[in-house]
Amino acid sequence: MVSEFTVWFGRLTLDEAGELIDCHPFEKNPDILAERLLELQEGGQKVPATAPDLRRLAFDCGFVDMDEDYDVLLRDVCIRAAKNRISSTDTDDVRIVHAVEALDDIDKNVNELSERLLEWYGLYFPELELTGEPLSRFVLAFGSRANVPDDHPLFEKASKSMGSELSFADEELLRSFASNLCSLYDTRRHIESYIVTGMGSLAPNLADVAGALLGARLISIAGSLQKLASFPSSTVQVIGANRALFKHLRSNTPPPKHGIIFNNIIIKNAPWWQRGKLARAFAAKISLASRTDFYSGKKDPSIKEKLELKLTAIRNANPSPPKKETKPGGKASGARGKGRKKKGGKR
Amino acid sequence: MSVEELSDGIFEIDLDGRKTLATKNIMPGISVYGERLFREEGVEYRLWDPRRSKLGAMVLKKFEIPLKYDSTVLYLGAASGTTVSHVSDILRDGLVYAVEFSPRTMRDLIQLCDQRPNIIPILADANKPLSYAHIVEKADVIFQDVAQPNQAEIASVNSKYFLEKHGHLILSIKSRSIDTLASPKKIFKDEVHKLEGGFGVEFEVLQRKELDSFHEDHLGLVARMFVDGE
Numbered sequence A: 001m002v003s004e005f006t007v008w009f010g011r012l013t014l015d016e017a018g019e020l021i022d023c024h025p026f027e028k029n030p031d032i033l034a035e036r037l038l039e040l041q042e043g044g045q046k047v048p049a050t051a052p053d054l055r056r057l058a059f060d061c062g063f064v065d066m067d068e069d070y071d072v073l074l075r076d077v078c079i080r081a082a083k084n085r086i087s088s089t090d091t092d093d094v095r096i097v098h099a100v101e102a103l104d105d106i107d108k109n110v111n112e113l114s115e116r117l118l119e120w121y122g123l124y125f126p127e128l129e130l131t132g133e134p135l136s137r138f139v140l141a142f143g144s145r146a147n148v149p150d151d152h153p154l155f156e157k158a159s160k161s162m163g164s165e166l167s168f169a170d171e172e173l174l175r176s177f178a179s180n181l182c183s184l185y186d187t188r189r190h191i192e193s194y195i196v197t198g199m200g201s202l203a204p205n206l207a208d209v210a211g212a213l214l215g216a217r218l219i220s221i222a223g224s225l226q227k228l229a230s231f232p233s234s235t236v237q238v239i240g241a242n243r244a245l246f247k248h249l250r251s252n253t254p255p256p257k258h259g260i261i262f263n264n265i266i267i268k269n270a271p272w273w274q275r276g277k278l279a280r281a282f283a284a285k286i287s288l289a290s291r292t293d294f295y296s297g298k299k300d301p302s303i304k305e306k307l308e309l310k311l312t313a314i315r316n317a318n319p320s321p322p323k324k325e326t327k328p329g330g331k332a333s334g335a336r337g338k339g340r341k342k343k344g345g346k347r
Numbered sequence B: 001m002s003v004e005e006l007s008d009g010i011f012e013i014d015l016d017g018r019k020t021l022a023t024k025n026i027m028p029g030i031s032v033y034g035e036r037l038f039r040e041e042g043v044e045y046r047l048w049d050p051r052r053s054k055l056g057a058m059v060l061k062k063f064e065i066p067l068k069y070d071s072t073v074l075y076l077g078a079a080s081g082t083t084v085s086h087v088s089d090i091l092r093d094g095l096v097y098a099v100e101f102s103p104r105t106m107r108d109l110i111q112l113c114d115q116r117p118n119i120i121p122i123l124a125d126a127n128k129p130l131s132y133a134h135i136v137e138k139a140d141v142i143f144q145d146v147a148q149p150n151q152a153e154i155a156s157v158n159s160k161y162f163l164e165k166h167g168h169l170i171l172s173i174k175s176r177s178i179d180t181l182a183s184p185k186k187i188f189k190d191e192v193h194k195l196e197g198g199f200g201v202e203f204e205v206l207q208r209k210e211l212d213s214f215h216e217d218h219l220g221l222v223a224r225m226f227v228d229g230e
């Protein structure tokens, strides 16, 4: 059996005994060799049953003719390859953290500014029922309600409004105010898509399981992907629940069940009695996903699949709210009884 | 002050009545992790802190270390290179392939590789030896310190592929990575048993000893691989 084996210095054809039959050495360009080395590392090619004598093969192949050349070149190539992989993984998470925090900064400002615009512009057009971005777009486009064209759906309202007249100076001011708000909305969208793209390469599994934005937020609160990967899933579950957590530590309130992962649609939309269980399952897979991202960096679709299975199982096992314990003649099933006991015992 | 070479490149030094471990610094003037440097008869040595290195602790626990000055070593779990730097001193005519899978840790290791000519860094998961089969040649010695639950398996699959006939395995087993509750003694016994044939290769265990007082709940082990038909 003859086999092909591509190694860091060339493409080899070997016979059963590992002897060289044919060989194409690569060009001795360290950068290109480093790139190919990384591709091969991902590639999962078939390899001989046991390590062939690479060094001797490199001589036979005419790639180098001295031990020292082999060492020097291999070392150079491996250092380049490792540096490449690190520089791309390393700064990414700092950039994502900045992006997420910028998103929060923008939200805070946008809320205040749009609130201001609503009240301010309300003086001139109180019947306008727009808020947020649509309001800003409207003010930017028309300024005074006198400018709303007659084929516009709001023309009727605009012409019958009881608001005061808008002076030219005020109109200019409001329009530029609205224009700033609109560009904040644009920047916000821009940052969001930046995060989605960035998470796809930094933490593909986390993005898959939690969604890019929630995933990025978890990284940001944890401080880095490395820290997130080091948390046990019970901590992941309460990340972002700082206030409830401190309250729990100070007074005797129950510990928080959910942190920001509770914001995920899957949990938010679930009936209340399933949420704790769903959040726990969700946190466990988020934790696994962030570890996979940090340590291997490779996408593993089975994490998400297993999560889906688990979520479905939880939904099926808990179709209706647990019955109250005090009800006479309660026919609590074994499983439910257990759940209740555990809860009581912790108090 | 007296200097005694315990085995290839590993020295025991009597510093004012206190015995310490050291290697000959192949990069004179540079201290890698804050360890003390000193000169004796024109040669610079680096002190080797056994508390920061399983291999160092094994030397002090009287293990016979199978490293020669010209060995080719596959080192699994290189971390930032504390121990690797001493291995690099020992192998003044050899080469060490240093595998580490955490990119952050790898950054420190690369700095070390930039200084030293005989360390080849590989960012890879030791569970997947085939992901570096196109880089690493046959090794005389595999050293492993990965602190993972499947330590015996990692050692076996790597040895099966990369270790020379009759090559040596130096292994540090951390019981708490395998099971935090079970007794370390029992875990060590199980792991050694797995090594002696659990994963398609067989080893003859030459020496095993716990590394306590330097590293709690760690077992050091030196073994030699059997070859088919012996």
Ligand SMILES: C[S@@+](CC[C@H](N)C(=O)[O-])C[C@H]1O[C@@H](n2cnc3c(N)ncnc32)[C@H](O)[C@@H]1O
Pocket: B052, B053, B054, B055, B076, B077, B078, B079, B080, B081, B082, B083, B084, B099, B100, B101, B102, B105, B124, B125, B126, B127, B145, B146, B147, B148
């Ligand atoms: C106890 S430290 C090694 C310390 C090092 N031997 C020394 O004495 O300087 C364990 C290292 O193994 C790495 N590691 C764990 N699992 C690994 C794997 N599957 N592949 C490669 N490296 C791994 C960890 O990232 C960590 O840096």
